[in-house]
Amino acid sequence: MVSVGDKIKIEKIDTADKKEVVFDEVLLVVDDKEEVKIGAPFIKGAKVKAKVLAQDKAKKIIIFKYKAKKRYQKKTGHRQPYTEIEITGILLSTS
Secondary structure, three states, rough: OOOOEEEEEEEEEOOOOEEEEEEEOOEEEEEEOOOOEEEEOOOOOOOEEEEEEEEEEEEEEEEEEEEEOOOOOEEEOOOOEEEEEEEEEEEEOOO
């Protein structure tokens, strides 16, 4: 659940920095009157606007495999790419 002004990290999307992104597949909306609208599966006409702040990678996660008494060990690492965005608006159509 997000609100205007929130900065979140999401799975990497192919967009340049400082660009506007619109998400039109909204599952749930709570408006100013605390009314909850739930989509089936999505809410028609609802959109979330966001601005891309950065494209980056998360901290490295170490994967270490080891088998006792077999002289087998393997060490690898992984850095998951992500996109940091700031929510600029939540639009809900009146129809």
